[in-house]
Amino acid sequence: MDLEVKEEGEVMILHLTGELDLDTAQQMKEKTEKLWQRQNSLKGFILNLKGLTFMDSAGIGALLGRFKWVERMGGEFFVSNLSPQVERLLYLSGLLPLFQVVDTDEEALQRIHGHGNEYHGLG
Amino acid sequence: MGIVTGVHMYYKNRAYIEFPARSENLGFARVAVASFASQLEFTLGELEEIKVAVSEGVSNAIIHAYEEGEEGTVSLEITLEHTLLRIEILDSGKGIHDPESAFEPSFTTADRMGLGLAFIDSFMDSVSITTPTGGGTCLVMEKTPQIEREKVCEGD
Numbered sequence: 001m002d003l004e005v006k007e008e009g010e011v012m013i014l015h016l017t018g019e020l021d022l023d024t025a026q027q028m029k030e031k032t033e034k035l036w037q038r039q040n041s042l043k044g045f046i047l048n049l050k051g052l053t054f055m056d057s058a059g060i061g062a063l064l065g066r067f068k069w070v071e072r073m074g075g076e077f078f079v080s081n082l083s084p085q086v087e088r089l090l091y092l093s094g095l096l097p098l099f100q101v102v103d104t105d106e107e108a109l110q111r112i113h114g115h116g117n118e119y120h121g122l123g
Numbered sequence: 124m125g126i127v128t129g130v131h132m133y134y135k136n137r138a139y140i141e142f143p144a145r146s147e148n149l150g151f152a153r154v155a156v157a158s159f160a161s162q163l164e165f166t167l168g169e170l171e172e173i174k175v176a177v178s179e180g181v182s183n184a185i186i187h188a189y190e191e192g193e194e195g196t197v198s199l200e201i202t203l204e205h206t207l208l209r210i211e212i213l214d215s216g217k218g219i220h221d222p223e224s225a226f227e228p229s230f231t232t233a234d235r236m237g238l239g240l241a242f243i244d245s246f247m248d249s250v251s252i253t254t255p256t257g258g259g260t261c262l263v264m265e266k267t268p269q270i271e272r273e274k275v276c277e278g279d
Binding site: 093 | 146147149150153168171174175178179182185186238239241242245
């Protein structure tokens with residue numbers, strides 16, 4: 001599991017690659033919690049799951065934890081690039097209606113900022 | 124190996140894996156079972172479902188079977204018989220007091236949402252939990268490829 005992070009003002013964009021299970025969900029929790037320590041306010045949080053190759057209920061738990069934190073911070077929570085398998089797990093767990101599901105990070109940014117802001121991708 | 128019985132090919136194969144109850148072995152367990160199961164006509168989607176089910180079952184054993192600091196083992200017995208995949212996940216830990224209650228929607232433990240068994244139930248044809256007389260917990264789940272079930276329905 002690997003996390004690539006980009007902060008655009010009050011928007012945090014995370015690209016998650018690899019597998020999210022009991023073994024790696026804990027690493028993901030620790031990494032994001034470290035990032036949050038220096039975050040005073042948050043408008044949006046975009047979790048891009050394009051590189052996610054496997055997820056189970058431990059991963060769902062980690063996603064729910066991130067969602068709750070973003071909600072507490074008053075931000076909007078987006079998940080982008082869901083594979084059909086991941087979408088099905090979110091649906092079965094009842095979490096899908098909680099999340100704003102978008103096809104791309106750009107779409108999420110447009111929803112957060114309104115149209116007109118350009119996004120140049122990670123890195 | 125296939126054994127020809129009448130006009131139908133009767134297939135039987137078996138694998139046994141044992142490893143320490145540690146989360147870094149989850150990926151191995153998933154891939155090993157999916158790889159073995161691919162001897163039957165499962166689709167890639169079905170193999171993904173099997174991976175989730177194995178991950179949940181083995182995670183449960185890792186989290187619940189043993190006390191903190193106690194290093195136990197998890198064993199997987201995978202059987203292919205004709206068109207049926209059967210996976211038994213066995214630990215030798217403290218066992219579940221009431222195996223039936225584990226399937227109730229409200230069954231959760233300290234840090235888990237109780238989703239694991241719900242996923243297994245959705246992705247496998249059958250699942251059951253027993254507490255063997257020798258101790259521990261045994262989770263048994265079975266699945267037949269959809270394409271084989273359709274053949275049966277068509278009266279093949």
